[in-house]
Structures are given as structure tokens and as C-alpha cells.
Amino acid sequence: xxVNRMGGLLLLAALPFAAPASMVQRPVTWSxxxxxxxxxxxxxxxxxxxxxxxxxxxxxxxxxxxxxxxAEMIAGKDYVILVTDxxxxxxxxxxxxxAQAAVKPLYANRTLMRSRMNAALGQLRAQAPSAPIxxxxxxxxxxxxxxxxxxxxxxxxxxxxxxxxxHGDLSTDNPALAKNIKARVLAMNGADDKGxxxxxxxxxxxxxxxxxxxQFVVLGHAVHCFTEVGENSPGCxxxxxxxxxxxxxxxxxxxxxxxxxx
Numbered sequence: 001x002x003v004n005r006m007g008g009l010l011l012l013a014a015l016p017f018a019a020p021a022s023m024v025q026r027p028v029t030w031s032x033x034x035x036x037x038x039x040x041x042x043x044x045x046x047x048x049x050x051x052x053x054x055x056x057x058x059x060x061x062x063x064x065x066x067x068x069x070x071a072e073m074i075a076g077k078d079y080v081i082l083v084t085d086x087x088x089x090x091x092x093x094x095x096x097x098x099a100q101a102a103v104k105p106l107y108a109n110r111t112l113m114r115s116r117m118n119a120a121l122g123q124l125r126a127q128a129p130s131a132p133i134x135x136x137x138x139x140x141x142x143x144x145x146x147x148x149x150x151x152x153x154x155x156x157x158x159x160x161x162x163x164x165x166x167h168g169d170l171s172t173d174n175p176a177l178a179k180n181i182k183a184r185v186l187a188m189n190g191a192d193d194k195g196x197x198x199x200x201x202x203x204x205x206x207x208x209x210x211x212x213x214x215q216f217v218v219l220g221h222a223v224h225c226f227t228e229v230g231e232n233s234p235g236c237x238x239x240x241x242x243x244x245x246x247x248x249x250x251x252x253x254x255x256x257x258x259x260x261x262x
Contacts (some may be wrong), residue, residue, distance in 0.1 A: 057146030
């Protein structure tokens, strides 16, 4: 019996076991027009199977620990995510006043925002030799200010399967750019978000004039910031139900876009 037990232990020792999941956080740095950008690539390296790549633009606080944590949650084993710096490495807002100052130049110059977003998309593609990215399956997701950024990426005519926005600003400097959209567009906003819902009619008119497969989803009783854990003010509040629903819609939208199915 002792011999059989030892043999069993030796047999178990010889069997291959999957390595535990490990989330990688890898810095990705580039320069454009004299500004250096510091982003973070996030993915699970327990397997090397190529998977879709996502450009993710956080809320107006930009790249910080909360944004990277959110990216890890979304990435799981499904995606490689570039948490994207659109401000430059020296700009890291710590309060709303600083965040408002950070986004102001980009809202004032949407051409600049589109240029920086296309550079970020190029940087995501450039990581494929060293990260498990399937460059035939790329998309972009954005939160609040980040929603504006990914919509502008789509409006630029970028070669993407999809863009998804969460409680994002829906405005544009040029509605005619919608004719350039190649990506499938999913926008999700809270029914009680007084800021972005005031842009909804113009946004839908813009999308009607585009060739895009698009959907605008209104989440009942939700206000701005519904995916932002910890936010709890009257106009900017985390809503677990709305967040859960919106993430499920995102996964479905991306899966269908990557598979090129309705």
C-alpha cells in the first residue's frame, strides 16, 4: 500500500498543472508632438492564447490605480487592455478642478483628441509581438470623458470592430464625421444623467446619418458615473445594477462585433 501511495504521488507530480492566473500591468510609453504619454497594458498571462485588444480611456481622472483595477476586472481572461493616457505623463488629476483643467484642451480641440486616440490605437497594435493580442479583433471602450474619446476615435474612421461608451459625453465638433465610422457603436447612459441625456437627441441624429450599426441604451434610474465604484453624490453615483447590466451588454456587443454577427 505504501508503494502504491508513493507511485500515486509520483504520478501526480508528473502531471502538468495550469499556472495560476496572473494579471500583468506593463507600462507602455510613447511620444507625440513633444508630449510623452504613459499608459498601462493589462492582461492575464496565464495563457498565451491571442485575444481581442481594447483601448480603454478612463474617466477624467485619467490613468490611476482605480482605472487599472477596473481594467483588470474587465480584461479577465477575455481581453488585453491598454489603459490609455491622453493627457501626457505629467498630468495626473487628483481632484475635480484638476480633472476639468486636464480635459478642457481636448474638448476644445477635438482634432487633437482624435490624433491622440489614433496614436493610442497604434500603440495597442504595436504590443502584439509581446502580448497575446489578436490584431484582427480590436475595439475601444471609454468612461465619462473616455466615452467622448472613443467616439471620436470611431468618428476618425479608425479600423475597429466596435466602440462602447459608459455614461460618456456624446457631443461632437462635427456631426458629418459620423459618415467615417466603421465600428459598431454602443452608447449606454443613465436615464437621470442630466448632462449627457441632454445630448441624446443630437447624438442619435448623428448616428442616423452614419453607416454604423449602433445602439443607444438608456439605463433606468441611473445618473452619471454609474460604473465608478465609490462615487456617491447626487449627480455622480455608482449603481451596481446599472454597472452589471452595462458590462453584460458590453461583452455581448463586443463578442458579436468580433464574430461579425448581428
